[in-house]
Amino acid sequence: MADTQEEARLAGNAENQLALRASVRELGEQLSRAFSDQSTWDTILDIGEHALGVIQANLVSLDEQVAKLYEVVADVLEKREQWVAAAEKLASIPLESGQASFSAQYKLHIYLRIGALFLEDNDPYRAESYVLRAAGLVGSLNLTDKADPNLLKYKVQCARIDDAKRRFSEAAQRYIELAYMIPDDEARMMALSQAVNCAVLSPPGTWL
Known part of the structure; x- marks a missing residue:
């Protein structure tokens, strides 16, 4: 009974x-x-x-x-x-609860959105903690298509975080990489301009 x-x-x-x-x-x-x-x-x-x-x-x-x-x-x-x-x-x-059911793509979408919001608030430190989580998913999903919007968002946020945290050499390299990925001419020129600015601010000898 x-x-x-x-x-x-x-x-x-x-x-x-x-x-x-x-x-x-x-x-x-x-x-x-x-x-x-x-x-x-x-x-x-x-x-x-x-x-x-x-x-x-x-x-x-x-x-x-x-x-x-x-x-x-x-x-x-x-x-x-x-x-x-x-x-x-x-x-x-x-997202990481054992009781939840979320795809890797969905987790990546949310982590990148959180990162973007913290960057809007000029907080690269909190943004980076979520972009680092996104990094593992980018690797596990094997995102290599330059047209993939999540890959582009990830690359943009990485560049902005390095720039904001004054890691200028790394930021310059990321902006150059972005310039090769972005299809829009105006956005590409902006990425190249940011790359130049960061290269100028990099430690002496970095780009020799």
């Missing part, structure tokens, strides 16, 4: 988890659709933050569709130039 009751309890918990997951996915999609209307942003934040509290208290595992709710809240914060708040919201997604 006890075994039967325990089985029924576990089955009920599983059903509740499935129902909650489905509701969160639907809510994430609805808020994502509403995001294009700026007048809804306060509502998105209120509903999104409340829903995230429910998720963190009750949902055992997450996936990319459920994590969309974190992203849409971060979208609003980013649009309002609340860079750190947006980055920290994305950082609260438990």
